[in-house]
Amino acid sequence: MTDTAVEPAFDGLGLPQDIVDELAKNGVTTPFPIQAATIPDAIDGLDVLGCGRTGSGKTLAFGLPVLTRCSERRAASARPRALILVPTRELAHQVRDALRGYARVLGVRVGDVVGGSSYTRQINELRRGVDVLVATPGRLTDLIEQGACDLGDVEISVLDEADQMCDMGFMPQVSELLDQVHPDGQTLLFSATLDGDVDRLVRKYMDNPRTHSVDPPVSQVTTMEHHLLKVLPRDKNKIVAQIAAREGRTILFVRSKYRADTISEQLVQAGVPCASLHGGKTQSVRTRTLAKFREGRIQALVATDVAARGIHVDGIDLVVNIDLPTGHKDYLHRGGRTARAGSSGAVVSLVAPNQRRTARRLLSDAGVEAKQHLVNPGDELLTEVTGAKEPSWEPWIEPPEPERPRRGRGGPRRGGPRGGGYRGGGPRGGYRGDRRGEGGGFRDGERRGGYRDGERRSEHGEGGGFRGDRPRGERFGDSGERRGGGPRGGYRGDRPRGERRGEGGGFRDGERRGGYRGDNRRGDRYDSASRY
Incomplete structure (x- = not known):
């Protein structure tokens, strides 16, 4: 009778059943060697040193244990409980996306902090609370210096592609960050090679790590030809x-x-x-x-x-x-x-x-x-x-991406025969309304001008406004003399170009009633008669 080798399964590695079910739903039933070797030790809270080439399944090897341990309690604002350091923005996004589906099952929040993205979005995400933070060293250091993040609660630290981070000169920043995490925390380090600066990181920050090497640091993969x-x-x-x-x-x-x-x-x-x-x-x-x-x-x-x-x-x-x-x-x-x-x-x-x-x-x-x-x-x-073949030698033109429809908040998109458009929809028009018709205009539509409104932009109406029903050649105002002066006035009223405080003028006002930089000696920015 011969012994038959039994392939390992995720349900035998100590993972929560919800994670195992989600893996099966995604068609992932058999762990890769690096996953089968490292997940049990990582879940037990041991330091783990994993050596394997890229593409060997390392993301889930460290990601699933991190999610499992972080599901026990929630992180406080701006104080993540787990930190995953990676060398590049693309890898950070890839790790984040790979883990979010499984994190959702456990109610764990995963966030990312990388260069080239909005500081505001990242700061707001940290304030809301992030259980697992995926980060590049440079941007994380910036946010810590700004007081937007504190690593004092980090109990699990992961260094992914540690050799590349060292090769890219991140060794000093990585050391500074690891010095700030919880002193009794767990460290998981994954790398394709274990020489030089990586070895120094292992000696300084890892306590008797369990080492798992599923591929030699330099090896020829049997499925790859050179x-x-x-x-x-x-x-x-x-x-x-x-x-x-x-x-x-x-x-x-x-x-x-x-x-x-x-x-x-x-x-x-x-x-x-x-x-x-x-x-x-x-x-x-x-x-x-x-x-x-x-x-x-x-x-x-x-x-x-x-x-x-x-x-x-x-x-x-x-x-x-x-x-x-x-x-x-x-x-x-x-x-x-x-x-x-x-x-x-x-x-x-x-x-x-x-x-x-x-x-x-x-x-x-x-x-x-x-x-x-x-x-x-x-x-x-x-x-x-x-597999080379002759190209067409005709320039390739990238097809345009489909445009998303844009809809206004107050009526038919881009306006109707009288009103509509952005914040429009009624007889008072909306942003650019029907542009040349009777309605429309910037928050105004009763034949009183507005933003590029009026009859063909040149008929002199009653109201005026910013680029209202003035002739095309005028810059501001309505039908009054020298850019304004009518009963409703216009921007800077009817004063000459060089004056700062004309007699009429005023911001959307012209009846000697002041307004913004008008003749109001009190310095009011807005007069009661003005429209804004």
Whole structure:
């Protein structure tokens, strides 16, 4: 009789049944090795050191225990109970989104604090109370200095992609933040490598951690192929275009923001649905670009190393190094965008004749073996290795996104035959109303002018107002002399341009009754006869 290995299940790891049910509802029934190894220890309150490559399931490995422990009681205003530190904005959003569905089941609030987003929104969210805070070190440090956040109640600290945070120079900020959390708290650290500054963090902030290494720090993933394509400099751009035009999602890495934008534009002109991603773009643009890539509206993404770690997009089956990375760690993390969670993928590096020795040393340090090929544009071998095909060479035009309908608060959208528009709807019109008809106008519609109101903007009516029924050439006022002077007046009334306090004038007033900077010696800003 032979023993049969029993695969672990989430319901045997100590998680709440509500979480297990939600995982099953999402089709997640069997934990990845890093999850099966670390979740029980994390739930028991032990310090955990997890070593595994990106894409191995680390987010749920630390996220589910954190949610479970934070469900016991709610956080106070501006005092989170758990802190998850990550190196990049994109990774912060990814972790937040991955955990929110499970947090909702337990009644746990998850918030994020990252650069490039509104301070006001983040401060308000912290004031309302956040149980689990996902943050980048720089923005969190800013908010703490402003008094908007206090880490004194943090009982669980998580460092995700710790090696990248150290490589990016965040070591001093990370240390300052960890010094502020509860001294008897729990620390979970996850990293692809455990050398250098990461080892110092482990020794300083972790107490006899349980170590789980499901992948060697540098290893060749069995589902990932590596290829070194030797190309001539004159052929490189054409080969890049043919590879990018392939079927499926492709991410292409370059060394600088300028290169990312330039190559992306070249691919668009060649007919490839493509966009660039780098740290020089605003957070909103980066978020929209990643959404387009995930949804398949673009098939190629040209990125700097800002996208090399922590970004998960399903279905990336090819990573292309247009420019070689500076070190073997960057090579591994770039390649980690494909062959994730058991899927297959390939990493292709384009090298010129004078780069071959550097490339071989880079691959050796990364611990991978790559097949080497000499290719030219249009070669069958290029198509066999990468799926390359000839692009259309007709510029790709991105289809416009559907517009959301806008509706006014007081009537038919954009006004009706007499009134309507923004805050309109009645005979007194609304914002821009029908613009040239009888009604409409800025909060005014009884043939008394208003914002761009009146008969064809030129008929002299009774009322006037800001750009009311004055002739097109006038700047302010109504039908009176020199910009005002009628019974209702206008902005700055009928005084000459150089006067500050004319006799008539006044803000929407002109009957020698003062108003805003009119002839009212009392200095009243608003007269009883004025409309505002």
